[in-house]
Amino acid sequence: MNQRVTTFLEGDLLERYLMGTTSPIESQEVEHYIAKYPEVKETYNELQKNLEDYASSYAVAAPEELKTSIMKSIKAKPKKERIFPWIAVVACGVAVIFSFVTYLFWDQNQALMEDRYVYNELLEQLSDDIVSNRESLQSVEEQFMILNSTETQKYIMRGNTRARKLEMVAYVNELEKKSYVNVVALPELPDDQVYQMWAEVDGKLRPLDILKMSKDNLVEIPYRERMASLNITIEPKGGSKETTEESVVSKVSF
CATH class of the missing domain: 2.60.40 (Immunoglobulin-like)
Structure with missing residues (x-):
């Protein structure tokens, strides 16, 4: 198994993602691993199933009288007064601005994640090059010792x-x-x-x-x-x- 995958699975990101306690950047990282590595996806599906089984085993049916009580409360509740149109306009404007700001943050997060992946790939390549160079050096040293041996x-x-x-x-x-x-x-x-x-x-x-x-x-x-x-x-x-x-x-x- 890939060392990066092993390190990821040994952490708690996957469990926290299932519980909904990860940050947006952490969630994107988890989703990237799930999409790229079959081992992570398999573990994710297994954890999700275990969580669903656990929730089902402790589920308790709601009392029938609770439904009746809620329906009576809804029927008895007076209708709210109509909100002024200008309030609705302001609310729509705030929603648009919030959506725009959210998109900007999301876009920046995506760029940061891409940079992080590229950085990790470069580190892996550099590590492979170091190992390859070390093996080549050992081979050269071995040849040198044999060629100069009295035997x-x-x-x-x-x-x-x-x-x-x-x-x-x-x-x-x-x-x-x-x-x-x-x-x-x-x-x-x-x-x-x-x-x-x-x-x-x-x-x-x-x-x-x-x-x-x-x-x-x-x-x-x-x-x-x-x-x-x-x-x-x-x-x-x-x-x-x-x-x-x-x-x-x-x-x-x-």
Whole structure:
């Protein structure tokens, strides 16, 4: 569940809204949550039903004689004198002014609510960016530690006659079970072909990842136990599940 929804439901705004004790701004906030989040709407409907059931269980029917007494009182009550027209005009004017002022306040409240929602959305986005940046920093720190570890082995890979300009550096850390490749140069291929990496395990080439240039050039590749060598082949677009030694354009043995 969304953290904002959880925080909202843990508060008492929804209960106070049902009891009619919220301010206009609070009421608008509650209605916004009810309309936007299904979890809030479900809780609202459940609370409303519980309140109705509670009221029904304690309801007491009015005595029949009370109705008769009220009807007699209405019939016996003298008619009020007619109010002067000018009083009615003043009353209408006051009502119009009051309505106009009320609309102005409502419009301002709507603008404030919109600003508040935008502000909350920006805060959420900023929070997500902070988390993403923290994770990226942790990943970079982890890569730095592994690449500079004494347990990490470094291997230079160059292409054969089929990929002369191919050049990259492979880093393998058996202790941490991590492996990376730093792509230095990768010759262009036709659109229907790709470079694919393979790990030689128990005498058989096992598929790893499609190899391509990245903005950082350093790419983590899956680590395989008992890797005897890393290999690069040229495969059809999308990669292959199996290959042969004849397809290898670059290889480094451990």
